[in-house]
Amino acid sequence: MQHIVILTGAGISAESGLKTFRDSDGLWEGHDIMEVASPEGWDRNTEKVLDFYNQRRKQLLKVAPNKAHKALVKLEAKYKVSIVTQNIDDLHERAGSSRVIHLHGELLKVRSTFDQDLVMDWKNDVKIGDFCEHNFQLRPHVVWFGEPVPMFPMAADLVQNADILIIVGTSMQVYPAAALLDFVEENVPIYFVDPKPAIRPRDSTIIINEQATIGVPKLVLDLLQNS
CATH class of the missing domain: 3.40.50.1220 (TPP-binding domain)
Structure with a gap:
């Protein structure tokens, strides 16, 4: 075969x-991509990054x-x-x-900021204070710019x-x-x-x-x- x-x-x-962030304006849903898809953006404003992916997740669940x-x-x-x-x-x-x-990576999954191999399915919003079993913040299971x-x-x-x-x-x-x-x-x-x-x-x-x-x-x- x-x-x-x-x-x-x-x-x-x-x-x-x-939508794709590589539109003519260089933005992804109105955001500078480095603000919402880089480790530096995560460190600067974790809540903003979480909200961005929460909105993307909601959008994904509405399309087919x-x-x-x-x-x-x-x-x-x-x-x-x-x-x-x-x-x-x-x-x-x-x-x-x-x-x-x-x-x-996958939008409908999250992973631990302590152990990148600790990945779980996730369809709801992710908030600050949502922790893995090791009491570390969960983040989107997405490869950001500058990451392997x-x-x-x-x-x-x-x-x-x-x-x-x-x-x-x-x-x-x-x-x-x-x-x-x-x-x-x-x-x-x-x-x-x-x-x-x-x-x-x-x-x-x-x-x-x-x-x-x-x-x-x-x-x-x-x-x-x-x-």
């Missing part, structure tokens, strides 16, 4: 109504997977499928995808062993995620679904100049019919 690895970014979730998320699930009928997402939402899981790696990306080695291994690579909703211009392209074997076909493709193409790259909800279902249908 061939292995398809899918790299997804903010563009696929944007079509479900989730779109046609692109749902189409990717269909590939599992004939392929081994691994999704590596830069998104912190759970829309791939809610759509039904069975193997999802979150490079940048612990899931990167696993993601790189998946990409290195892919028979087909699909990229959706991400420019693949921002590191460390962009470095995943360095692990793709030379002759592996790459399908890049994006209305404004920014990838540097190689001979095996196929550009699908469409939004995710249009381009992904078309690609999935083609892959299933020709498998």
Whole structure:
């Protein structure tokens, strides 16, 4: 069974109504990203950071997977499928995808500030005074700027062993995620679904100049019919 690895970014979730901080104004929901997504921002104003993610969590629980998320699930009928997402939402899981790696963490989880491996599911607001079992403050289970990306080695291994690579909703211009392209074997076909493709193409790259909800279902249908 061939292995398809899918790299997804903010563009696929944007079509479900989730905003991306990399909009033209450089802000994320009106916030300077370093204020709400860095260890320094956390240290300066913990309450502000918690409130920011509380609002994002509420927003996430009001939206649903779109046609692109749902189409990717269909590939599992004939392929081994691994999704590596830069998104912190759970829309791939809610759509039904069975193997999802979150490079940048998960919004519906929190972790201890004492032990980063102490992670728990969390759908409610997080407040100052919400402690782990060791009596340390809980924080969003999200990789902030300047922090290590612990899931990167696993993601790189998946990409290195892919028979087909699909990229959706991400420019693949921002590191460390962009470095995943360095692990793709030379002759592996790459399908890049994006209305404004920014990838540097190689001979095996196929550009699908469409939004995710249009381009992904078309690609999935083609892959299933020709498998």
